[in-house]
Amino acid sequence: MYSIPRAGRRTLCDNGLMPRVTELTVNGARRRIDADPERTLLSVLRDGLDLTGTKYGCGEGQCGACTVLLDGQPVRSCITPLSAAAGKQITTIEGIHHPLQDALLEADAMQCGYCTPGMIVSGVALLNKNPNPSREEIVRHMNGNICRCGTYLRIIAAIQKAAQSHA
């Protein structure tokens, strides 16, 4: 369900001679990044821009802790090269203000909370696309996000609640 974004137009430094600067739009603000275009978007967001709400969990797109929105689509930033994000709208947890956040708090749908930002970004992507998802649709959409503390049922309840409050 989550596509791995291909490196787009390789405008950056295919031959190693061009400047390594990539223009990003992160949470509405334009940022110029001087970095290897093959560097992961996750590393740029966390280490370069100090947007640490996006988490490292596995480095292979299997756990969802690093999920961000690229032009509204959820992607795993740990396997997304910086070059694939060039010119796109990037939304991280720091740029999200959505009823799902309150719904998660009300449902006490977290323990250590480390997976929570990724859960929120994935959940918001779902609700944007499908404002009233069934339980099965929630499970299918969210299945790439791991919560090792096992608060899955509460997260499902919170997404359902947020869907209702948004309706």
Next chain:
Amino acid sequence: MPEQIETERYELAARPAYRFDLDRRDFIGLLGGGLLIVFSASAQERGRFRQSEQLPQDLDAWLHIGEDGAVSVYTGKTEVGQNIRTSLSQAISEELHCPIGSIKLVMADTALTPYDMGTFGSRSTPTMALQLRRAAATARETLLDLAAEQWMVDRAKLTVADGKIVSVGKSAGFGELTKGQKLTKTIGREVTVARPLGQSVAKLAARDIVTGKRKYASDITRPGMLYGRVLRPPAFGASLVKLEAETLTGVTVVHDGDFVGVAAADTHAAANALSQLKAEWKQAPQPSGDELYEYLKKTAGAAEPGEGQTHGSIEEGLAAADVKLHATYTVAYIAHAPLETRNAVAEWEEGKLTVWTGTQRPFGVRSELAAAFSIPEDRIRVIVPDAGAAYGGKHSGEYAVEAARLAKAAGKPVKVVWSREEEFTWSYFRPAGVIEVSSGVRRDGTITAWDFHNYNSGGSAIQGLYDIPHQRNVFHPAKSPLRQGSYRGLAATANHFARESHIDELARELKMDPLEFRLKNIKDARLRAVLQAAADRFGWGHGKGIGISCGFEKGSYIATCAQVEAAAADRIRILRVVEAFECGAVVNPNHLKNQIEGAVAMAVGGALFEHIRFNDGRILNPRFSLYRVPRFSDMPEIEAVLVDRPDLPSAGAGETPIVGLAPAVANAIFDLNGTRLRSMPLQSAREVPTAG
């Protein structure tokens, strides 16, 4: 009273392997070109650690009231998702009668908090909550004394509420009375405290989690900080023969003993630098997963004195039996796989070391650092930001040592975040085990003999609460092919799996209802109560594919009912779980339910599919794409039933709720299709994840 470690014996096996030879600098490559070749020394083991602790009884070690009335409370415990920050704050708020929002709980900082052995063994609620209650009660009484003295009124007429001392027509906030001065009192033995009110206070500081503001240790940044990576051997036990490293601009390379690591300006550069190191390793053949259980049996020594518990005579018990049964159960190694991998940030300043790391044992990690760098503990500060979970996996501090070693060489702060592969390989595992049970039972359902031998997984909860006249329960330590250590519930899961499966086998053999059979052989009223509570809510006795289990560990009682169905020819799906839990007085009902639900969800993995596969010193499935953990689609309906006992002291609740699921599911599978599965995980061990 000293707090004793009883069950966490495997901490001793989970020592890190580094010892640095700081006088002899092997090399530290910085800037410029060139090629260096270095031959390595061997690594060494080290280590004993303190077995008990004496809590200080000076009030000001635990609690300080600021002039503004803010109550700062200090505890060495770590928040790892178990909501102990909230429940300890509740204890203080209830005892001191102040708003929970006025409390600032300072946790797990070796420079600020009293010594603490660690956050494990479900000790925080029975020990630390009680200690903080006693501190808060002492502070409350001191404040009353102070007000009576300052106002020259009868102390008996004063009351305390909402962070204020109140007299007739007069009141003052705590801060106004103390003026920010230290409360120099001793917490007396006679101090009495109240039982928890049992309110579902909302998780503290949770807004920072949903906005992404919460700083975990891996989110800490320091000025000029570099990112470190460690060169790992290709297999366990491999030793470094030769290392070639081209020095790269802006990259620090450290080779010290068997430790090889790099630090660079970002994670990408560090990974690149690591990939350019050329190392030769010497490997030795090692046992593999296929021979694991034979290996454990073969290497098991005689039980240590005190590990075995015998009542009566097994021979006599078996002679009195109508039916005898013998069965062997196995439990695989599994990984904690906390979503936040082990990590640390280390910074040296004028010979002093500060480390931020998500550990369950800040003071233990401080000791490890002191030993690794041969410096006194008072020059080291370990700070633990709330961690991205642990589940017993974050007891050791090798990542802190690694970051500190690199930082020392680089002369700059260094962050080390283990990759998921490192996490799956270089941490430690829940012990695998073999459990053999021989038993005898009379036709009327009375168990007469019980002979229970656990090889390697551990002694926790080895003694069940069945009323059996002739029994022997022995833990046999063995040689573990993999590094093993603590885990949520530790061996209680293995011992409950074997015991509760075997009890079910006896009941089925006699064609008795498994619940009725248990009740016939259990006198303990608290265990009977949870069994009944779970069975009632579940609607026991109706439907196909149902199983039950029960048990006791770390002061709490558990009973679990499960229903399963065949999702495919060789695949089981858990439909529904009801778990009744009793841990004395409930502190926070909603958070307790969350812990129980979460433990059941986590237990689904160990019960059905989690399994570390290994061969010749290599982990074969060190990734989430190869090691399946429970996901949304694996979730049954889960209902937690709280059996509240406000008349009893509160026990910890983060661990024991995990022990009941596997046997309940194994028993349900037998009920469904007549197949008795005696190995955890119950599904094919070679199953590969499908989600993602």
